[in-house]
Amino acid sequence: xxxxxxxxxxxxxxxxxxxxxxxxxxxxxxxxxxxxxxxxxxxxxxxxxxxxxxxxxxxxxxxxxxxxxxxxxxxxxxxxxxxxxxxxxxxxxxxxxxxxxxxxxxxxxxxxxxxxxxxxxxxxxxxxxxxxxxxxxxxxxxxxxxxxxxxxxxxxxxxxxxxxxxxxxxxxxxxxxxxxxxxxxxxxxxxxxxxxxxxxxxxxxxxxxxxxxxxxxxxxxxxxxxxxxxxxxxxxxxxxxxxxxxxxxxxxxxxxxxxxxxxxxxxxxxxxxxxxxxxxxxxxxxxxxxxxxxxxxxxxxxxxxxxxxxxxxxxxxxxxxxxxxxxxxxxxxxxxxxxxxxxxxxxxxxxxxxxxxxxxxxxxxxxxxxxxxxxxxxxxxxxxxxxxxxxxxx
Numbered sequence: 284x285x286x287x288x289x290x291x292x293x294x295x296x297x298x299x300x301x302x303x304x305x306x307x308x309x310x311x312x313x314x315x316x317x318x319x320x321x322x323x324x325x326x327x328x329x330x331x332x333x334x335x336x337x338x339x340x341x342x343x344x345x346x347x348x349x350x351x352x353x354x355x356x357x358x359x360x361x362x363x364x365x366x367x368x369x370x371x372x373x374x375x376x377x378x379x380x381x382x383x384x385x386x387x388x389x390x391x392x393x394x395x396x397x398x399x400x401x402x403x404x405x406x407x408x409x410x411x412x413x414x415x416x417x418x419x420x421x422x423x424x425x426x427x428x429x430x431x432x433x434x435x436x437x438x439x440x441x442x443x444x445x446x447x448x449x450x451x452x453x454x455x456x457x458x459x460x461x462x463x464x465x466x467x468x469x470x471x472x473x474x475x476x477x478x479x480x481x482x483x484x485x486x487x488x489x490x491x492x493x494x495x496x497x498x499x500x501x502x503x504x505x506x507x508x509x510x511x512x513x514x515x516x517x518x519x520x521x522x523x524x525x526x527x528x529x530x531x532x533x534x535x536x537x538x539x540x541x542x543x544x545x546x547x548x549x550x551x552x553x554x555x556x557x558x559x560x561x562x563x564x565x566x567x568x569x570x571x572x573x574x575x576x577x578x579x580x581x582x583x584x585x586x587x588x589x590x591x592x593x594x595x596x597x598x599x600x601x602x603x604x605x606x607x608x609x610x611x612x613x614x615x616x617x618x619x620x621x622x623x624x625x626x627x628x629x630x631x632x633x634x635x636x637x638x639x640x641x642x643x644x645x646x647x648x649x650x651x652x653x654x655x656x657x658x659x660x661x662x663x664x665x666x667x668x669x670x671x672x673x674x675x676x677x
Contacts, residue, residue, distance in 0.1 A: 284336070284387070285311065287522050291587030299574050305567050315552065316496075319344070319639060326350045326557070333568055335555045337383065339374065340440070340642060343460060343634040345555055346382060352558040355380040357569045366576075366594045370625045374549050374632060383553035384572045387590045389516045390547035390616050391445045391537050394523055396430070398530040399511035403429045410512075410535040414480045417512065417538050421489035424511045433489045436514035437501045438649060440642040444548045444632065445537055446477050451545040451629045455673070460634035464677040468669035470662055473540050478662060480540075482653040492653075495646050502526075514538075516550060517616030520589030524612070534612040536619050546623020546630040551590060591617040637676040644668050 284292045289311065296307035312318045315338035325331035326348055337345050345351060355364070364372065364381055371385045397407040403424045411417040421433020436442055447454050450473040455465035484490035491510065493500035498515065505513035506526050514537065523532050537547060554575070556568055574580060581597035584590060586606070591613075592598050598617070601607060607614040623630050635641050648665040655661045 388551040434512035458628035
């Protein structure tokens with residue numbers, strides 16, 4: 284957590300320390316990928332942190348180490364896990380118990396430059412909801428020289444996962460890994476439609492690829508008004524509001540491949556706790572975990588970041604004070620989450636042991652696909668590489 288999100292998180296730690304007298308030392312590690320790499324190395328060396336903020340994508344990879352203690356065993360006995368939003372609790376509950384503490388959770392949404400939309404004759408109050416509509420709006424924006432590109436987003440697997448989920452399609456068999464060990468990577472017709480659209484947008488100069496996992500670069504293209512639309516996390520709400528001094532920014536639901544909108548996959552991270560720590564240390568960690576889930580803290584975190592509040596009581600508190608009415612951009616992702624079908628396995632983010640390798644394969648092969656004249660063969664190559672990775676791991 285860097286930038287304004289990091290500052291908000293630091294303040295939460297400082298407030299806990301002031302309230303309890305227990306010191307909190309947070310270490311910035313630049314990215315979720317670095318946290319994962321350093322965590323796996325720390326397990327081997329024995330020099331591991333007391334809490335680990337792990338991307339939801341890497342959940343199974345961390346669980347498979349066998350070196351984490353379920354937070355259900357660490358939280359105080361009177362902790363009310365039923366207060367978590369259903370969609371949130373279901374993902375982080377493994378084998379019937381809460382494996383990690385949800386905290387900074389999100390889904391992908393679309394941000395638009397309202398001024399650019401108006402200049403191009405588009406209605407910013409009626410933003411695109413499908414990929415076809417995104418293309419149409421992009422053509423209007425670029426043809427009228429309002430912006431250089433219509434849309435951009437970081438080349439990250441999360442966006443592909445989200446497109447799968449909205450179509451109700453599983454990324455892998457075994458219910459995205461929630462019902463056993465997956466071995467097959469699914470490539471339904473909708474995925475061919477996605478990549479044909481993606482390639483067409485790139486070929487026609489309507490989309491620009493900022494780079495693999497290039498979160499900051501994608502945001503900069505939007506802030507600098509080179510692109511009028513940006514797909515990224517709801518966690519960017521507060522930062523984009525602060526940085527868009529020269530235009531009016533707005534948030535909209537994520538555009539789907541078709542009119543089908545089953546729901547998004549969860550994003551963000553949760554806190555894992557290593558196994559084998561002293562009991563008195565677990566008591567302190569349990570207090571901090573409980574504190575981070577308190578309605579007041581979740582409200583503070585949501586307002587300071589844009590990550591949606593993950594407990595029912597915090598949502599009710601925000602609604603009671605009229606927060607969402609005054610700040611509708613903060614409500615977009617929460618609505619998207621709550622309108623999703625939590626019972627559909629496609630909306631549960633994949634639980635894959637070799638998650639990082641699958642992630643990089645999809646990201647790298649996505650570049651190959653949009654640069655190729657043979658989309659079908661490249662998608663088949665993607666399928667084979669992911670299945671080889673799954674086969675090697677399991």
